[in-house]
Amino acid sequence: MARTFLKVFNFTQLCSAIFFNTNTMALKQKSPKESFVTMTEMVLPNDTNPLHNLMGGRMMHLIDIAGAISAQRHSQRIVVTASVDNISFHHPIKLGSVITLEARVTRAFNSSMEVYVEVYAEDLSIDSKILTNKAFLTFVAIDQAGNPIHVPGLVPETEDEKKLYESALRRRQLRLILAGRMKPDEATELKSLFEDLK
Ligand SMILES: CC(C)(COP(=O)(O)OP(=O)(O)OC[C@H]1O[C@@H](n2cnc3c(N)ncnc32)[C@H](O)[C@@H]1OP(=O)(O)O)[C@@H](O)C(=O)NCCC(=O)NCCS
Numbered sequence: 001m002a003r004t005f006l007k008v009f010n011f012t013q014l015c016s017a018i019f020f021n022t023n024t025m026a027l028k029q030k031s032p033k034e035s036f037v038t039m040t041e042m043v044l045p046n047d048t049n050p051l052h053n054l055m056g057g058r059m060m061h062l063i064d065i066a067g068a069i070s071a072q073r074h075s076q077r078i079v080v081t082a083s084v085d086n087i088s089f090h091h092p093i094k095l096g097s098v099i100t101l102e103a104r105v106t107r108a109f110n111s112s113m114e115v116y117v118e119v120y121a122e123d124l125s126i127d128s129k130i131l132t133n134k135a136f137l138t139f140v141a142i143d144q145a146g147n148p149i150h151v152p153g154l155v156p157e158t159e160d161e162k163k164l165y166e167s168a169l170r171r172r173q174l175r176l177i178l179a180g181r182m183k184p185d186e187a188t189e190l191k192s193l194f195e196d197l198k
Contacts, residue, residue: 027152032161035074035105039066043097054093063135067115070103071139075151079139083175087135098122107168111148112140114168
């Protein structure tokens with residue numbers, strides 16, 4: 001009985017290993033520019049609070065959409081938002097302003113992708129453009145049954161892309177700890193940050 005179980009278990013493991021490898025091997029790696037998204041919107045009355053500034057929730061909605069399109073471009077799959085890291089609001093954005101969101105995948109893991117979104121606000125009447133928000137989001141590619149599915153790897157090209165790629169592993173570990181999905185002890189990248197202080 002034990003031997004049969006062992007055989008079945010090994011066979012299952014072998015099948016999943018073969019599936020994993022062929023699935024991963026078949027996926028061509030991509031560059032961040034292939035998933036770059038730019039989205040421009042005008043702040044309309046329905047988007048604003050009583051002070052006539054863009055509402056935070058509306059901004060988060062737009063960030064989520066730009067990020068999802070970027071992750072979908074990278075993976076060519078349906079994606080769901082798994083998490084959104086801290087979003088700070090540094091400047092109010094006035095009614096009538098033009099906002100531009102720029103999104104790109106910074107790193108792909110197994111089924112998840114980290115996407116970085118920047119938001120710029122432009123007041124066309126005084127010709128000013130400022131960076132108002134930055135956010136990191138994680139999207140997971142899923143199949144028709146809603147199960148996570150492998151995504152292509154990402155190969156950074158520019159210096160900025162390489163920095164974002166390197167630091168993505170630390171951000172991933174931090175967010176997985178905060179989500180209760182990783183034990184702090186397992187966060188090797190985060191621990192290495194403090195090794196010099198020992
Ligand atoms: C996101 C979701 C698909 C993960 O499913 P799961 O069964 O927990 O799958 P897994 O544990 O295998 O995790 C899959 C991936 O998600 C990542 N993930 C899961 N929760 C996460 C979180 N809170 N933050 C960041 N990444 C997360 C895992 O690290 C893993 O990444 P990897 O495959 O690259 O290693 C599932 O939780 C879900 O469907 N959530 C609801 C999503 C949703 O409705 N979003 C809003 C509307 S789009």
